[in-house]
Amino acid sequence: MPTLHDPFKSEIAHIVCAQLNKFAQESGLEFQIAEQDVYNQLTVPPDFSLGQAALPCFLFAKAFKKAPQKIAQELAQSLNTKAHQLVEKVDCVNAYLNFHCQFEKLAESFSSSINTGEYFKKDLLKENEKDKVVVEYSQPNTHKAMHVGHLRCLVLGDAVCNLLEYAGNQVVRATYPGDLGTHVAKIIWYLTHPNKKELPRENQSTWLGQMYAEADEAFKQAKGTEQELEIKQHISEILKQLDNSAGEYFELWKETREWSLNYLKDIYKWLNSHFDIWYFESECHSPSKTLVKKKFEEGFFVKDNGAIGIDLSQWKLGFAMFLKSDGNGLYLTKDLDLITRKFADPKVTKSIVVVDSRQKLHFQQLFKTAELMGYPQAAKSVHLSYETVNTEDGKPFSSRQLNGLQLLDLRYKMEEKVKNDYLERYRGQWTDEEIELTAKNITIGALKYGMLRVDNNTQINFSLEEWLKLDGETGPYLQYVHARCTSILDKLGHPKENIKYTLTETAEKELLFILSRFNDFTLQASLQNRPSILTGYLYDTAKSFNRFYEQCPIKNAEENIKKTRLALVKNTQKIISEGLSLLGIHSPEKM
Numbered sequence: 001m002p003t004l005h006d007p008f009k010s011e012i013a014h015i016v017c018a019q020l021n022k023f024a025q026e027s028g029l030e031f032q033i034a035e036q037d038v039y040n041q042l043t044v045p046p047d048f049s050l051g052q053a054a055l056p057c058f059l060f061a062k063a064f065k066k067a068p069q070k071i072a073q074e075l076a077q078s079l080n081t082k083a084h085q086l087v088e089k090v091d092c093v094n095a096y097l098n099f100h101c102q103f104e105k106l107a108e109s110f111s112s113s114i115n116t117g118e119y120f121k122k123d124l125l126k127e128n129e130k131d132k133v134v135v136e137y138s139q140p141n142t143h144k145a146m147h148v149g150h151l152r153c154l155v156l157g158d159a160v161c162n163l164l165e166y167a168g169n170q171v172v173r174a175t176y177p178g179d180l181g182t183h184v185a186k187i188i189w190y191l192t193h194p195n196k197k198e199l200p201r202e203n204q205s206t207w208l209g210q211m212y213a214e215a216d217e218a219f220k221q222a223k224g225t226e227q228e229l230e231i232k233q234h235i236s237e238i239l240k241q242l243d244n245s246a247g248e249y250f251e252l253w254k255e256t257r258e259w260s261l262n263y264l265k266d267i268y269k270w271l272n273s274h275f276d277i278w279y280f281e282s283e284c285h286s287p288s289k290t291l292v293k294k295k296f297e298e299g300f301f302v303k304d305n306g307a308i309g310i311d312l313s314q315w316k317l318g319f320a321m322f323l324k325s326d327g328n329g330l331y332l333t334k335d336l337d338l339i340t341r342k343f344a345d346p347k348v349t350k351s352i353v354v355v356d357s358r359q360k361l362h363f364q365q366l367f368k369t370a371e372l373m374g375y376p377q378a379a380k381s382v383h384l385s386y387e388t389v390n391t392e393d394g395k396p397f398s399s400r401q402l403n404g405l406q407l408l409d410l411r412y413k414m415e416e417k418v419k420n421d422y423l424e425r426y427r428g429q430w431t432d433e434e435i436e437l438t439a440k441n442i443t444i445g446a447l448k449y450g451m452l453r454v455d456n457n458t459q460i461n462f463s464l465e466e467w468l469k470l471d472g473e474t475g476p477y478l479q480y481v482h483a484r485c486t487s488i489l490d491k492l493g494h495p496k497e498n499i500k501y502t503l504t505e506t507a508e509k510e511l512l513f514i515l516s517r518f519n520d521f522t523l524q525a526s527l528q529n530r531p532s533i534l535t536g537y538l539y540d541t542a543k544s545f546n547r548f549y550e551q552c553p554i555k556n557a558e559e560n561i562k563k564t565r566l567a568l569v570k571n572t573q574k575i576i577s578e579g580l581s582l583l584g585i586h587s588p589e590k591m
Contacts, residue, residue, distance in 0.1 A: 447467070
């Protein structure tokens with residue numbers, strides 16, 4: 001439940017509650033209406049001219065034993081006889097109260113809190129509602145090419161962490177690379193059979209991605225032939241060495257794994273991503289089997305046809321297998337060990353795992369099993385699912401088929417396009433460093449916003465051309481609006497303090513009101529783990545700013561109006577900058 005952080009809505013809740021409780025006392029009724037309940041019921045009317053907040057009176061009908069419309073009429077009549085700080089007037093529309101804002105007062109209080117930075121530091125959640133959350137995201141497999149499709153998990157996880165922290169939660173950012181398994185064994189086999197391949201001294205991660213694609217193809221070609229059994233024997237020996245952490249194959253695995261990890265760290269550094277803790281599949285492999293065997297001996301797990309697991313049928317989750325009949329573990333086995341590591345910190349209240357939607361049953365079984373093992377945090381834990389990223393024509397990206405540019409190659413291609421299309425005209429006016437940095441920031445803005453603007457459970461078709469446009473719903477468009485605000489302030493001056501705010505045009509009022517709602521949208525995005533709520537808000541804000549800029553001249557306006565409009569420009573600049581920052585996107589000062 002949010003705090004009463006919005007001054008306009010908070011005032012409405014206060015004056016409505018005071019009047020309702022007065023009505024109750026006069027009628028001899030023994031109850032109190034809470035301000036929090038009124039605050040939570042407030043909505044925004046469908047048309048700006050109808051007011052800026054609406055309160056349905058249905059929820060008071062039973063307590064007062066009156067028709068909702070009658071209650072609304074009496075409240076409106078009473079509230080309009082008094083002067084208020086931010087509420088200008090109240091309309092009764094059927095069973096609803098519509099509240100109109102006193103915009104000059106709102107501009108004064110909002111601008112003051114923006115200028116001091118207080119607005120971005122408000123408590124949005126009550127203390128007992130704040131969590132310490134382990135957010136696990138970006139689970140790339142080593143020894144593979146990382147393409148644009150892999151970005152969705154990373155970008156989504158980063159944004160969710162930022163939003164959770166903004167709302168007041170404590171966040172532990174965790175990544176869980178897959179550095180074991182058949183895909184790794186295939187590459188080690190291909191690098192050593194039929195002859196050892198010479199290892200490169202540079203571009204090692206690119207080469208490794210190519211080797212993975214070739215290894216997968218060679219493995220397919222051998223299916224059904226005499227070679228297949230021989231290859232499987234080699235793969236078995238490789239996995240055995242990796243399990244025992246010894247042998248020629250293990251040493252090759254260590255070296256090539258390090259290439260992959262360095263490559264991943266380069267990508268994370270480029271995207272300004274960081275992790276507080278790195279878990280590895282290889283670290284969970286043996287301990288996870290030991291954990292399952294121990295819980296079996298304690299009677300927690302049971303045997304079914306030789307396999308060890310737990311019957312979750314009463315929760316409609318079937319039989320969850322944790323050890324196969326041959327004694328080998330599964331992904332679920334290692335994830336069970338991983339979740340116990342996360343919850344070893346008693347302050348952690350839940351985990352959010354960002355993994356694609358195909359793993360729904362897997363995480364339902366995992367969380368229920370962990371809960372039954374005595375980890376109550378598992379009951380609050382969340383599988384944050386997302387859909388795939390496809391090529392422009394709707395085909396899934398694949399590391400096996402190498403049908404998508406590797407990320408670092410994509411980076412250079414996009415940055416070159418940004419420089420050629422947008423920035424070369426400034427060559428000579430800007431330093432080369434400024435051009436390079438701006439190209440990097442626009443590229444990252446395009447990629448991250450393109451990934452986040454689409455709801456988590458909707459597929460994405462990646463389009464380099466569309467995502468880099470300076471118009472429409474793109475990251476570069478929002479970055480451009482921020483740069484435009486900066487340019488206006490540089491040319492016309494920053495607003496001074498002690499402004500006598502004067503708002504005469506609807507476009508001014510609409511812009512002010514949507515700016516003042518930033519925390520509402522950010523909080524909802526945090527509570528729902530949906531950054532798309534924030535991206536939609538920022539796009540609407542940018543469109544509102546452009547309407548304001550077109551309809552409300554600044555340079556030659558009367559002095560108070562000019563100062564007011566410059567304050568709106570500055571507030572827009574700060575809101576867009578803060579919003580983009582929560583999405584992991586830098587706001588350039590010039591573009």
